[in-house]
Amino acid sequence: MQLCHTAFLSAGASPEIAATALKKFTTTLVKGTAMSKDQAAAFQSLGFSASRMARDMQTDAQGTIFRVLQALADKPKELQMSLLTEMFGEEAIGAIAPLLRNMGNLSQAFGLVGDAANYAGSMQGEFDTRAKTTENALILLRNKLVNLGISVGNVFLPAIAWGANALGRLTDGIRAVAETPFGQWLIGAAGALAHAFRLVTEPGDEILTFAPFFPEYHPYVDLTGAKLKVVPPDTENFQIHFGKLEEMLTDKVMAVLINTPNNPSGVVYSADTLRRLADLLRTKSDEYKHPIYLISDEPYREIVFAGVEAPCVSQFYDNTVMCYSFSKSLSIPGERIGYVAVNPRCRDAVDMVNMCGQISRGIGHNCPPSMIQLAVAQVLDKTADLSVYETNMNLLYHELTALGFFCVKPGGTFYIFPRALEEDAKAFCRKALKYDLILVPGDSFGAPGYFRMAYCIDTEKVERSLGALRKFVAEVYKG
Numbered sequence: 001m002q003l004c005h006t007a008f009l010s011a012g013a014s015p016e017i018a019a020t021a022l023k024k025f026t027t028t029l030v031k032g033t034a035m036s037k038d039q040a041a042a043f044q045s046l047g048f049s050a051s052r053m054a055r056d057m058q059t060d061a062q063g064t065i066f067r068v069l070q071a072l073a074d075k076p077k078e079l080q081m082s083l084l085t086e087m088f089g090e091e092a093i094g095a096i097a098p099l100l101r102n103m104g105n106l107s108q109a110f111g112l113v114g115d116a117a118n119y120a121g122s123m124q125g126e127f128d129t130r131a132k133t134t135e136n137a138l139i140l141l142r143n144k145l146v147n148l149g150i151s152v153g154n155v156f157l158p159a160i161a162w163g164a165n166a167l168g169r170l171t172d173g174i175r176a177v178a179e180t181p182f183g184q185w186l187i188g189a190a191g192a193l194a195h196a197f198r199l200v201t202e203p204g205d206e207i208l209t210f211a212p213f214f215p216e217y218h219p220y221v222d223l224t225g226a227k228l229k230v231v232p233p234d235t236e237n238f239q240i241h242f243g244k245l246e247e248m249l250t251d252k253v254m255a256v257l258i259n260t261p262n263n264p265s266g267v268v269y270s271a272d273t274l275r276r277l278a279d280l281l282r283t284k285s286d287e288y289k290h291p292i293y294l295i296s297d298e299p300y301r302e303i304v305f306a307g308v309e310a311p312c313v314s315q316f317y318d319n320t321v322m323c324y325s326f327s328k329s330l331s332i333p334g335e336r337i338g339y340v341a342v343n344p345r346c347r348d349a350v351d352m353v354n355m356c357g358q359i360s361r362g363i364g365h366n367c368p369p370s371m372i373q374l375a376v377a378q379v380l381d382k383t384a385d386l387s388v389y390e391t392n393m394n395l396l397y398h399e400l401t402a403l404g405f406f407c408v409k410p411g412g413t414f415y416i417f418p419r420a421l422e423e424d425a426k427a428f429c430r431k432a433l434k435y436d437l438i439l440v441p442g443d444s445f446g447a448p449g450y451f452r453m454a455y456c457i458d459t460e461k462v463e464r465s466l467g468a469l470r471k472f473v474a475e476v477y478k479g
Contacts, residue, residue: 028088029064030057042086046071073100081433090429090441097438189299189325191365192340193220196321198359199342199352200293201226201254207295208248209257210240211446212264212417214297217257226254230446238267238408238417240277249280251288256281261300261310264445264452265417266393266410268304271311278317291319291347299325299338300413302383305390308411318345321352326376331384337372389414392455392462399466403473414456417442421477425451435472437465 028039032054035043040050048068056064072080084096201207203225209217211233221228231248234241240258249256256277260269278294285292296313301324304310314320325338340356342349360366367373393410400407400418407418420428425441429451432439442450455462 026057026061029061029068030054038086042083043068045083046075069096069099070103073103078434081430085430090426189297189323189327189338190216190220191336192323192325192338193217193295193297194224194363194365195340195356195359196295196323197221197224197226197255198363199321199355200295204252205254206250206252207255207257208245208253209259210245212238212262212442212450213257213446214259214263215444215446228257229253233447235419235447235450236408238262238265239269239273242276242280245277246280249284249292251290253284253292254290255293255295257295257297258313259297260313261304261410261412263300263413264415264440264442265408266413266415267408268308268310268411269313271309271316274311274313274316281317281319285319293346294320295323296320297323299323299328302329303386303389303414304412305393305410310412314343318343319347321346329383329386330376330379335372335376337368337376388459389455391459392457395459395462395466396453396455399469403470414454416453416455417445417447417450418453420449420451421473423449425449431476432472435468437468437472 028035031039032051035050043050043053046068048071053064053068072083075083080097080100088096197207197220201224205226207221207226207228208231209228210231213230218228229248231241231244258269258277261267262269281292281294294313294317298313301310314322320343322341322343323338324341327333327335327338342352346352392414393416396416397407397409400416405418405421407416410416420441422428425443425448429439429441440452440454442448442452445452
């Protein structure tokens with residue numbers, strides 16, 4: 001699979017897109033008879049049997065993936081999109097469709113990575129480049145020499161300690177957490193959330209979150225035995241719908257999960273919103289005689305636009321568990337590095353952090369490699385150039401509103417979440433595909449009738465998309 005991933009990268013896919021494409025392929029192609037009828041029929045139309053394909057994936061995954069891609073590439077463009085939707089789902093189109101336009105490069109890349117010597121050389125070259133880029137080569141070398149004389153356990157401990165000490169440079173809001181033993185390095189925000197949910201719930205408990213929300217929360221919570229319930233959105237401004245929240249905040253609720261700045265809306269919760277939420281949780285905790293924890297998912301914390309305040313959630317509520325990833329602020333989504341941090345004022349904070357180690361053992365989710373910990377420790381007070389996101393947001397927001405879309409202006413992230421020009425956002429997004437516009441309907445985010453646009457791309461690409469957007473609206477909705 002690593003060979004396939006490298007080939008996708010060589011064909012021009014970004015690391016995030018390459019990882020998404022590979023995941024979608026491998027999970028779908030190995031389903032066999034577990035495929036849905038629609039999926040199996042779509043593969044059958046390309047000449048593939050679901051059960052035979054699952055067996056082929058065991059013996060020649062690289063060749064099977066390429067044959068499926070080639071069969072798709074041979075189909076007319078308008079049919080490609082419908083087949084991709086049936087086989088892998090609408091959200092996969094943005095990851096897989098670009099590969100169909102680069103089959104020559106992909107074929108060449110598969111050939112190169114198939115040679116073990118070429119593959120090893122390319123990996124060594126990539127390692128050397130990354131080491132120089134992060135200015136980390138000397139430290140990595142020193143760490144390697146140390147490894148020769150000490151045990152594996154002693155390798156990880158200094159790396160974790162160094163990272164924990166350096167963590168204090170992030171922000172004033174995090175410093176109080178980082179300077180005390182109330183955090184643990186983990187493999188990205190997803191790993192942090194997996195720990196946080198298990199820290200504060202037992203099977204049968206409920207966790208509330210707010211639409212629009214990141215749909216992966218469902219499997220993250222479901223696998224703990226707890227139940228995720230979604231508070232309907234306040235579509236006027238995508239702040240919290242407190243009326244609905246109070247109706248759903250029963251004694252079964254052990255935690256409330258928030259994501260600010262928010263994916264998919266781009267909205268940042270205001271200080272007034274967070275203050276009101278904290279007051280309500282304190283009141284209900286007293287009423288129900290058990291703490292209701294606030295889990296704050298914050299991978300977009302640094303991506304905030306001019307004039308927008310992004311308050312530190314932990315300062316409003318003691319029983320807060322913070323989950324963070326460096327993937328967005330440093331633009332390293334494939335490196336999988338983040339942390340979970342418990343507010344020092346949280347009830348049983350020390351015990352909760354100690355529990356994280358046991359949770360890691362139980363779910364096979366151990367700490368990230370020491371190399372990426374060392375690298376990130378050097379850039380804790382830095383970010384990538386995030387200004388491009390605000391530039392792109394302004395271009396899209398002004399164009400969308402000029403074309404008649406209702407849209408809450410994002411305060412951060414690299415997403416915008418307008419209302420579709422018809423009630424059925426899925427139908428709207430399918431029509432947009434004919435104009436090379438890849439949009440994600442809001443149904444899976446808990447907000448039917450809306451759609452998400454991502455603009456974590458070059459500004460030049462955003463500018464080129466505006467003409468296609470105008471043509472789409474003019475011909476389909478104003479013609």
